Amino acid sequence: MSLDEDPMLTSTEESLVRMMWDEVFSSWLNIALVAAIFFLIYKILSPTKEPRPAEPERDLPPLKKQDMDLKQLREYDGSDNGGKGRVCVAVNGKIFDVTRGRRFYGPGGPYSGFAGRDASRGLATFSVEPVSDDYDDLSDLKPSELEQVKEWELQFNEKYDYVGRLLKPGEIKGSYSDDESDISEVDHDKKD
Incomplete structure (x- = not known):
């Protein structure tokens, strides 16, 4: 059996x-x-499909090197207004074109509060809340926070294109030649 x-x-x-x-x-x-x-x-x-980007990536020519004040930087928030969809972020007085990372920094991204702004304080304090519209000299940050900002600056410098300097109120713009990143100050009598 x-x-x-x-x-x-x-x-x-x-x-x-x-x-x-x-x-x-x-x-x-x-x-x-x-x-x-x-x-x-x-x-x-089940087989997974690659998620499509919310917005097709645009191949934009490099942004012309230029210094900007906070008002001019604000135009580069990823919207199609003045910055034509570009996203720029300032870190430790330097402006970077982060358009390649627009899914992070562009509209709807987790770091969209930094788009078109000086992100230094937020990066130093690990806060993604929208930052102030006023110039921030970072003088009240702790030494460890200032070190954190410098590390972020190095990371942005390695990953994204440098655009120019973030101007302090009343500071004069520099002019950049097309083939080098050196700047020279423009006429001191004119303020842009």
Whole structure:
């Protein structure tokens, strides 16, 4: 006699299956848990599609090197207004074109509060809240926070294109030549 023909075993298997079936469907919570398990198994085993970017990346020519004050920097917040969709962020007195990282810094991104602004204080204090519209000299930051800003500046410098300096109120713009990043001050009598 083989095991397949043993009536006692068949009866025990049926009894076990019936007991599990009754247990699973005895409560709405159990039904919900079983449904969640099957859904998760489906998600794990099903092929995943690459998420499409919310907005197609635009290949923009490099931004012309220029110094900006806070008002001019504000135009580069990722909107299609004055900055034509570009995103720039200032860190430690330097402005970087972060348009390549617009899904982070552009509208709707987790760091969109930094777009078109001086992000130094937010980066120093690990805060992504929108920053002030006033010039911030960072003089009240702790030494460890100032060190943090310098580290962020180095990271931005490695990853993004340098645009120019963030001007203090009343500071004169420099002019950049097309083939070098050196600046020379413009006429001191004119303020842009």
